[in-house]
Amino acid sequence: MSQFDLTRLEAIIAERARSGDENSWTARLFAKGTPKAAQKLGEEAVETVIAAVSRDRRELISESADLLYHWLVVLALEGVSLNEVMEELERRTARSGVEEKASRKG
Numbered sequence: 001m002s003q004f005d006l007t008r009l010e011a012i013i014a015e016r017a018r019s020g021d022e023n024s025w026t027a028r029l030f031a032k033g034t035p036k037a038a039q040k041l042g043e044e045a046v047e048t049v050i051a052a053v054s055r056d057r058r059e060l061i062s063e064s065a066d067l068l069y070h071w072l073v074v075l076a077l078e079g080v081s082l083n084e085v086m087e088e089l090e091r092r093t094a095r096s097g098v099e100e101k102a103s104r105k106g
């Protein structure tokens with residue numbers, strides 16, 4: 001099981017964005033702003049869909065990684081933290097009561 005998680009990637013993106021390193025894809029993407037980063041996010045989403053419907057497992061994993069990376073870049077550019085998205089998912093889970101139903105079933 002990988003120890004890598006999105007919180008770590010979010011921290012890496014923040015650090016690379018601040019670095020201004022011209023060899024950093026993240027820093028260059030940040031310099032171009034949200035429209036370009038959002039366009040890349042859309043492209044990666046489409047490539048992920050294509051991999052899924054093509055039943056290309058290896059490509060689905062690779063495009064999913066690209067998608068999550070570019071999604072976090074767009075969030076960072078817009079000042080939205082991963083934690084805020086997790087809180088929204090947590091609220092929805094609490095509202096649906098799905099975990100209580102599962103624990104009652106045993």
Ligand SMILES: N=c1c2ncn([C@@H]3O[C@H](COP(=O)(O)OP(=O)(O)OP(=O)(O)O)[C@@H](O)[C@H]3O)c2ncn1[C@@H]1O[C@H](COP(=O)(O)O)[C@@H](O)[C@H]1O
Pocket residue numbers: 009012013016023024025026027065066069070
């Ligand atoms: N996870 C990623 C990651 N996923 C995808 N990419 C980059 O996203 C780019 C987009 O892929 P494309 O195939 O669309 O590239 P492209 O066709 O050259 O792009 P365009 O022609 O459309 O501009 C590639 O150049 C990848 O390197 C990433 N770049 C960085 N990271 C993470 O960010 C960290 C810091 O990277 P740097 O900012 O480059 O130091 C890395 O250690 C990784 O953890």
